């Protein structure tokens with residue numbers, strides 16, 4: 001059985017350098033091991049995702065020199081999400097949550113993701129196959145207990161998800177399927193065996209693993225990588241809006257931009273221009289630093305700190 005890797009950017013905005021670096025690392029991981037590479041556009045957020053961002057994302061990734069064996073759009077697979085939800089409803093696992101963000105915050109339970117953990121307050125409001133479709137937030141009741149999981153790098157991802165983050169939302173107030181749930185259902189349907197993604201998502205891994213078990217889906221191998229940070233005042237923040245790929249394309253050729261990003265990823269020490277394909281022969285995760293890298297954006301160009 002060939003391995004299947006995926007890159008799953010959200011289309012809530014335009015691509016930025018962090019998107020390209022994440023795509024590059026997932027692509028190198030897949031192509032260097034002869035795996036199938038799936039590009040999945042995560043476009044479930046009805047308010048923030050726009051078709052124009054999806055079109056631009058594909059165009060920017062192609063320009064950058066990435067290719068894929070299968071293109072998916074998460075929003076086209078609502079039937080699968082709905083079927084998986086019904087499966088959990090039938091198991092008596094799904095309940096309606098009426099808590100506001102402020103109520104959850106007021107409980108003050110620190111969450112593993114830096115936010116607040118949900119205190120599992122609404123568990124008695126179990127829904128049934130006849131009433132689950134009514135609008136409102138749905139959560140899934142998790143069992144207590146530690147889920148042991150490990151990143152391929154050796155880092156522990158073990159956690160008790162029912163307290164570390166609380167029971168996850170499966171369907172949001174706006175009717176969209178929630179991130180953790182949709183990711184697990186889609187990875188299962190596609191047969192993903194390797195998940196390569198930024199380390200900001202690492203705290204959700206145990207929740208995803210427990211959802212896989214509830215849905216009788218296999219657990220892939222996980223590899224979390226460094227993030228790109230930017231300086232905002234005297235703080236470091238995950239790189240987002242500072243500069244988009246569209247603006248960078250006015251300053252750089254694809255090979256130049258790939259050269260810069262690969263330098264930050266430890267794969268191109270001198271930062272010389274090259275396309276992703278030229279990095280394949282020398283690619284090894286041991287060369288990629290595990291700590292985040294900081295960029296300074298000046299005059300539309302990128303500089304490493």
Ligand SMILES: [Zn+2]
Pocket residue numbers: 096097098099120121122
């Ligand atoms: Zn609640």
